[in-house]
Amino acid sequence: xxxxxxxxxxxxxxxxxxxxxxxxxxxxxxxxxxxxxxxxxxxxxxxxxxxxxxxxxxxxxxxxxxxxxxxxxxxxxxxxxxxxxxxxxxxxxxxxxxxxxxxxxxxxxxxxxxxxxxxxxxxxxxxxxxxxxxxxxxxxxxxxxxxxxxxxxxxxxxxxxxxxxxxxxxxxxxxxxxxxxxxxxxxxxxxxxxxxxxxxxxxxxxxxxxxxxxxxxxxxxxxxxxxxxxxxxxxxxxxxxxxxxxxxxxxxxxxxxxxxxxxxxxxxxxxxxxxxxxxxxxxxxxxxxxxxxxxxxxxxxxxxxxxxxxxxxxxxxxxxxxxxxxxxxxxxxxxxxxxxxxxxxxxxxxxxxxxxxxxxxxxxxxxxxxxxxxxxxxxxxxxxxxxxxxxxxxxxxxxxxxxxxxxxxxxxxxxxxxxxxxxxxxxx
Numbered sequence: 155x156x157x158x159x160x161x162x163x164x165x166x167x168x169x170x171x172x173x174x175x176x177x178x179x180x181x182x183x184x185x186x187x188x189x190x191x192x193x194x195x196x197x198x199x200x201x202x203x204x205x206x207x208x209x210x211x212x213x214x215x216x217x218x219x220x221x222x223x224x225x226x227x228x229x230x231x232x233x234x235x236x237x238x239x240x241x242x243x244x245x246x247x248x249x250x251x252x253x254x255x256x257x258x259x260x261x262x263x264x265x266x267x268x269x270x271x272x273x274x275x276x277x278x279x280x281x282x283x284x285x286x287x288x289x290x291x292x293x294x295x296x297x298x299x300x301x302x303x304x305x306x307x308x309x310x311x312x313x314x315x316x317x318x319x320x321x322x323x324x325x326x327x328x329x330x331x332x333x334x335x336x337x338x339x340x341x342x343x344x345x346x347x348x349x350x351x352x353x354x355x356x357x358x359x360x361x362x363x364x365x366x367x368x369x370x371x372x373x374x375x376x377x378x379x380x381x382x383x384x385x386x387x388x389x390x391x392x393x394x395x396x397x398x399x400x401x402x403x404x405x406x407x408x409x410x411x412x413x414x415x416x417x418x419x420x421x422x423x424x425x426x427x428x429x430x431x432x433x434x435x436x437x438x439x440x441x442x443x444x445x446x447x448x449x450x451x452x453x454x455x456x457x458x459x460x461x462x463x464x465x466x467x468x469x470x471x472x473x474x475x476x477x478x479x480x481x482x483x484x485x486x487x488x489x490x491x492x493x494x495x496x497x498x499x500x501x502x503x504x505x506x507x508x509x510x511x512x513x514x515x516x517x518x519x520x521x522x523x524x525x526x527x528x529x530x531x532x533x534x535x536x537x538x539x540x541x542x543x544x545x546x547x548x549x550x551x552x553x554x555x556x557x558x559x560x561x562x563x564x565x566x567x568x569x570x571x572x573x574x575x576x577x578x579x580x581x582x
Contacts, residue, residue, distance in 0.1 A: 173217040179271035185228040195228035280348035288323040369562035393449025400441035404461035407434035419566040423470035453489040475504035492523035508537040528557035
């Protein structure tokens with residue numbers, strides 16, 4: 155008995171999920187860097203695939219088919235827009251304000267070689283002519299396929315505000331003629347910080363999705379790590395590139411233990427460390443040691459050193475929290491951030507007791523330092539629970555639950571809330 159082939163629409167959905175962003179990065183290049191035309195053209199190509207693949211089957215190289223089809227559709231649209239603008243200018247007797255694209259360049263035959271357009275895309279999105287928040291938002295939208303609402307939630311800004319940022323960023327790239335390429339060596343430094351930050355945000359979205367049914371989006375983690383490796387090859391002397399790769403590997407090594415068999419969140423101290431990826435840990439430890447030795451205490455190197463302390467501990471009880479608290483103190487000195495302070499509070503609580511950590515978290519809350527960030531009330535709730543202040547812990551868990559966007563995190567917080575509410579009821 156042979157297994158039935160999966161229905162074509164299911165295979166098309168799989169291709170859309172796994173190939174869309176890679177294909178989009180190439181289509182943007184083939185259409186002269188026009189993000190909007192490329193996105194629409196690729197969407198049209200997928201619509202055509204639903205019809206044609208449903209009848210004839212999925213081609214051997216679906217991404218190549220999609221790129222080729224989207225390229226032709228995009229060129230057709232650019233031709234129509236060019237002709238329309240030319241006719242409009244004649245009819246209106248106006249001076250030309252529209253510079254039509256050089257279609258002769260775009261129409262040069264495509265040889266099917268996709269190259270590494272995703273790395274080009276990141277450097278294009280991280281051009282210094284774009285505002286920093288627009289750089290990251292545009293990369294998350296195009297490279298990761300995140301929706302506008304998801305990105306707005308991650309940035310803690312209204313959806314219309316985020317949508318306008320994306321529109322302005324795309325217009326800036328088109329009007330300024332920002333080249334779609336990895337810049338020459340003399341221009342790499344001015345974009346490196348933004349590229350590293352963007353890669354880490356891509357990884358974080360895969361490691362703990364801001365929304366959607368799953369906590370993990372492993373394809374985003376894998377993509378960020380792959381691009382991180384390319385950066386290390388491109389910039390072998392940049393120690394922060396090596397440190398970021400180490401940081402991602404050390405976090406990614408724990409992926410198999412972060413959810414139980416039912417898909418529920420497992421806290422770090424409760425994870426089965428035998429499931430951690432020993433190969434990725436070994437590679438990450440080697441990279442962070444090299445980055446610290448050659449580059450010193452820089453932000454990604456310090457974060458990777460913190461992750462390394464977790465990776466080296468055979469059990470949760472063996473974690474060197476005192477050294478971790480010191481590393482967070484150093485990190486605050488080079489990269490002041492309320493998120494870093496929150497994490498330092500957790501380490502301080504492990505070393506000096508829950509009251510000491512809670513004092514730091516209370517100060518952050520009093521300053522309204524992390525509005526809308528569910529991990530602040532979640533951390534407060536945990537420390538309050540450990541101190542036996544169950545009524546206050548319940549209130550903090552409710553606040554965290556209202557802010558959390560991922561279902562797996564919501565279920566975890568709901569379970570903890572139920573536990574402290576049960577204690578309240580028993581005491582009452």
